[in-house]
Amino acid sequence: MAKSMFFFILHLTLFISVSSSNPNPTKLSSSLSSSTPLTTAHSVLTHHGFPVGLLPTDVLSYELNHTSGEFSVDLGRPCRLILPPDNYLATYAKKVTGKIVENRIAELNGIKVRAFFQWWGITGIKINGDDLVFEVGMVSAKYPSKNFDVSPQCEGKKHSSS
Numbered sequence: 001m002a003k004s005m006f007f008f009i010l011h012l013t014l015f016i017s018v019s020s021s022n023p024n025p026t027k028l029s030s031s032l033s034s035s036t037p038l039t040t041a042h043s044v045l046t047h048h049g050f051p052v053g054l055l056p057t058d059v060l061s062y063e064l065n066h067t068s069g070e071f072s073v074d075l076g077r078p079c080r081l082i083l084p085p086d087n088y089l090a091t092y093a094k095k096v097t098g099k100i101v102e103n104r105i106a107e108l109n110g111i112k113v114r115a116f117f118q119w120w121g122i123t124g125i126k127i128n129g130d131d132l133v134f135e136v137g138m139v140s141a142k143y144p145s146k147n148f149d150v151s152p153q154c155e156g157k158k159h160s161s162s
């Protein structure tokens, strides 16, 4: 039972890596100047050891309690990402909250992925060497951090340039 659950989570976190490794090419060049974070919220991530790809590009504002690590990120609107190649769906709530300390995000609220006909809330993320460990309740799965080097874009931004 626990084993099959783990297998599920493995799949559902896999899509995140897939999406991050297939960023919008037009965004790639700007995002890849990775030493310059996209927003200060993204720099809070890197400051605590996390890659910027955990947050979409569309951050409106954020709050961080430097004492407790409690944070709140305002994306301005709910964010939806459809992730190739298997078309997994992920959503970020308009407001994502949690608690960030060195190498660990806990009490995470507002990030969900749809897999196996269910929504799964990501409750925590940890750094483990070169890997990110995603927690869904008591279950976790890890993926290389480098898959999250680029911040993804929310759906619904039409290519206004074309």
Ligand SMILES: *[C@@H]1O[C@H](CO)[C@@H](O)[C@H](O)[C@H]1NC(C)=O
Residues within 6 Å of the ligand: 065, 066, 067, 068, 069
């Ligand atoms: C920040 O967190 C500390 C410790 O939990 C708490 O005492 C303080 O009231 C918080 N500050 C704000 C502005 O919420």
